[in-house]
Amino acid sequence: MDAGRSHEGPSEGPSKAEAVARYLLYLASKSKEPELITNLRLQKLLYYAQGWSLALRGEPLFDETLEAWKHGPVAPSVYHIFKTHGKQSIPQGEARKDSPLLSEEDxxxxxxxxxxxxxxSALELR
Structure with a gap:
């Protein structure tokens, strides 16, 4: 798991990992939770979603391989999409309720x- 290699470059459109991330942002924007989602917290939530999908559904929720980085598991493509926000909360404008990549079951x-x-919090999800 190489944390140093670049994952940026041309894309063929949103990935399913991105769709899951944007749906999590949508759920956060609709909740009454005081803490919004940072990129670090989003990565932890993606990790738990992927793990539970593998355990309970017997299949991954998305195809991207999670990598072991300094602060925990990361979906690199999703990290790079939201990295401009640094340690700040990701704006609600990044959230998406609907994606053709997500089934109602998903x-x-x-x-x-x-x-x-x-x-x-992100620290509690470690």
Whole structure:
């Protein structure tokens, strides 16, 4: 797992990992949780969503391989999309409710993961 290699470059459109991330941002924007989502917290939530999908559904939620970075697991393409926000919360304008890449079953699953982990900060999700 190479944390130093570049994952930026031409893209063929949004990935499913990005769709999951933007749906998590949508759920956060609609919740009453005081803490919005930073890129670090988003990466932790993606990790839990992927892990629970593998455990409960027997398949990955998205195809991107998570990498082990200094502060925990990272979906590199998603990290690079939101890295301009640094340690700040990702603006609600980045959220997306609908994506052709997410089935209703996927959305329900992501929502269940959000409900379970929404109260935890990025540090608590470590």
């Amino acid at each position: 959305k329900a699953f992501i929502k269940s993961v959000w409900r379970r982990y929404r109260r935890y």
